[in-house]
Amino acid sequence: MYRFFVSVLFLFIKDPETAHKLALFFLKIVGLFPFSQLTAFVAKTQKLELQQRVFGVNFPNPVGLAAGLDKDGGSAKGLESLGFGFLELGTVTKYPQDGNPRQRIFRFDSDRALVNRMGFNNKGAGALSRRLAHLKMNIPVGISIGKSKRTELEDAAADYRFSLERLYDHGDYFAINVSSPNTPGLRELQDKKFLVEIVSMMNEFRDAQKVRKPLLVKIAPDLSYEAIDEVLKVCEDGKIDGIIAVNTTVARLGVSRAATETAGGLSGEPIKKRATEIISYIHSKKPNMPIIGVGGIFTAEDAYEKIKAGASLLQVYTGFIYEGPLIARAINEGLAVFLKRDGYKSISEAVGKNKSS
Numbered sequence: 001m002y003r004f005f006v007s008v009l010f011l012f013i014k015d016p017e018t019a020h021k022l023a024l025f026f027l028k029i030v031g032l033f034p035f036s037q038l039t040a041f042v043a044k045t046q047k048l049e050l051q052q053r054v055f056g057v058n059f060p061n062p063v064g065l066a067a068g069l070d071k072d073g074g075s076a077k078g079l080e081s082l083g084f085g086f087l088e089l090g091t092v093t094k095y096p097q098d099g100n101p102r103q104r105i106f107r108f109d110s111d112r113a114l115v116n117r118m119g120f121n122n123k124g125a126g127a128l129s130r131r132l133a134h135l136k137m138n139i140p141v142g143i144s145i146g147k148s149k150r151t152e153l154e155d156a157a158a159d160y161r162f163s164l165e166r167l168y169d170h171g172d173y174f175a176i177n178v179s180s181p182n183t184p185g186l187r188e189l190q191d192k193k194f195l196v197e198i199v200s201m202m203n204e205f206r207d208a209q210k211v212r213k214p215l216l217v218k219i220a221p222d223l224s225y226e227a228i229d230e231v232l233k234v235c236e237d238g239k240i241d242g243i244i245a246v247n248t249t250v251a252r253l254g255v256s257r258a259a260t261e262t263a264g265g266l267s268g269e270p271i272k273k274r275a276t277e278i279i280s281y282i283h284s285k286k287p288n289m290p291i292i293g294v295g296g297i298f299t300a301e302d303a304y305e306k307i308k309a310g311a312s313l314l315q316v317y318t319g320f321i322y323e324g325p326l327i328a329r330a331i332n333e334g335l336a337v338f339l340k341r342d343g344y345k346s347i348s349e350a351v352g353k354n355k356s357s
């Protein structure tokens with residue numbers, strides 16, 4: 001049904017960004033009315049075994065929406081009603097910015113993939129803060145923070161700190177995004193010398209607050225294991241509360257020629273395996289570091305694989321676009337079946353169980 005609807009939609013709309021905007025607009029309307037309670041009733045899976053407390057935050061289920069879809073939080077209430085366990089809004093930057101010229105999202109159906117080069121189009125940290133101040137959310141909200149395009153790499157730490165300050169009261173956790181491929185130089189911020197400074201500036205602010213909120217770092221799938229080791233060391237030293245693995249890739253292994261020839265970050269099925277490998281690696285090195293697993297999750301099987309590899313929480317983006325608005329419910333229902341089948345009483349018991357199974 002959803003696939004049929006999407007095929008018809010794409011007969012009229014050629015640019016996927018227009019389709020995404022239309023969907024977000026629809027969700028914004030849904031979120032305005034009390035009938036979002038009704039859609040929540042349809043989409044929500046309320047199962048005790050899916051609930052978890054991770055880095056001090058209570059999650060009703062492990063399936064979150066990944067950063068980038070609702071950058072400015074305009075459709076947060078509507079997205080909440082689709083049964084997600086949490087949302088990650090953003091990425092936002094200190095300064096509002098338009099991002100790259102359109103067309104900047106590309107669908108590759110035969111690869112089950114997207115390529116995007118959005119370049120952090122967003123209304124800025126201040127605008128998101130004002131929006132969230134009026135919003136009563138019933139699920140945890142993470143906020144992804146990035147560097148403004150106009151800010152030099154050397155000044156990046158202050159730029160990140162600015163956004164954290166603006167948004168601190170409105171997020172349940174904060175993601176330090178140093179891994180998007182579409183802001184020139186951004187991924188260099190994963191290097192130790194920059195990351196140490198960003199983390200310490202953010203900690204300086206956090207330590208001065210009454211409430212300690214979790215800070216996470218989101219990494220690229222293109223990092224070598226040595227580079228991941230270095231990031232993990234900085235994270236541990238800087239009391240980072242979790243890792244989000246992974247962002248989109250600049251690699252183009254095993255995809256169609258059309259996808260190979262399109263510049264930007266690749267997501268979906270082609271990054272699934274690498275994302276899972278990185279999650280396994282991080283979990284084996286730092287078993288106590290919570291991981292949000294993201295990359296190529298379309299089904300409950302994909303989700304369970306990431307949990308068994310070591311992810312406590314999950315996020316979807318490309319899967320949401322391909323599978324449709326009820327993806328969170330479908331994954332949650334499937335996860336509950338797998339947990340029962342394998343004799344686990346809760347999600348947390350299954351996290352990282354690949355090694356022994």
Ligand SMILES: Cc1cc2nc3c(=O)[nH]c(=O)nc-3n(C[C@H](O)[C@H](O)[C@H](O)COP(=O)(O)O)c2cc1C
Pocket residue numbers: 066067068069071090091105114115116118120144177180218246247248266267268269271294295296297315316317318319
């Ligand atoms: C169109 C698009 C925009 C994205 N924007 C962001 C972003 O602003 N910040 C971010 O951290 N990740 C962003 N991502 C990456 C996703 O959050 C996610 O890490 C990645 O797509 C892998 O997950 P997936 O295979 O489920 O899509 C974006 C992805 C897509 C497809």
